[in-house]
Amino acid sequence: MVFLTLLGASLWAEKNGAEKVLAKISDLVKFDPLETSEEEIVLFQDLAKRAQELKAKEEHLNKRSLSVKAAEVALNEKLKHFDLLKQDLLKMLEKLKEKDDKQMTDLVKIYASMKPKMAAGVLNIMEMATLKEIVKRMEKRKAALILAAMEKEKVKLLSEVLAKECQNIS
Numbered sequence: 001m002v003f004l005t006l007l008g009a010s011l012w013a014e015k016n017g018a019e020k021v022l023a024k025i026s027d028l029v030k031f032d033p034l035e036t037s038e039e040e041i042v043l044f045q046d047l048a049k050r051a052q053e054l055k056a057k058e059e060h061l062n063k064r065s066l067s068v069k070a071a072e073v074a075l076n077e078k079l080k081h082f083d084l085l086k087q088d089l090l091k092m093l094e095k096l097k098e099k100d101d102k103q104m105t106d107l108v109k110i111y112a113s114m115k116p117k118m119a120a121g122v123l124n125i126m127e128m129a130t131l132k133e134i135v136k137r138m139e140k141r142k143a144a145l146i147l148a149a150m151e152k153e154k155v156k157l158l159s160e161v162l163a164k165e166c167q168n169i170s
Helices: 002-015 019-028 038-113 116-124 128-137 140-149 152-169
Strands: none
Touching (some): 038 116, 038 128, 128 152
């Protein structure tokens, strides 16, 4: 029984890296294999087998841990890459918006400089979304002259679209 207690202490010391404790235990108790009972031999074998299993599990967990860390590093790198791409896309989108805005401003200037009847003829056949943007950006007095020359049904639809937009904003 004393032997099993010493064995447990030695396993604890080994597990916790206390080599000095093991050395002292070894000095205190000299193991004599001839005096070992069959139960103790079986117990030693079981303990040795369990120690091997634990060692194998530890190695497996260490490998998995390294794999998880490597995957985490790779994922973080991809996230950084995607963040950079996102920033680039946002910059490109902003440039496109600026370009579209400039083009629309230029278009408004063109229609505003035309005679109202001529501008009305073109705006009558224009898609509603584009027509709406042009009229919204145009000087109100000039827009009124052009709208007066346009088809009444198209002006009615435009007025409804603009009114709905104003209600959505409020």
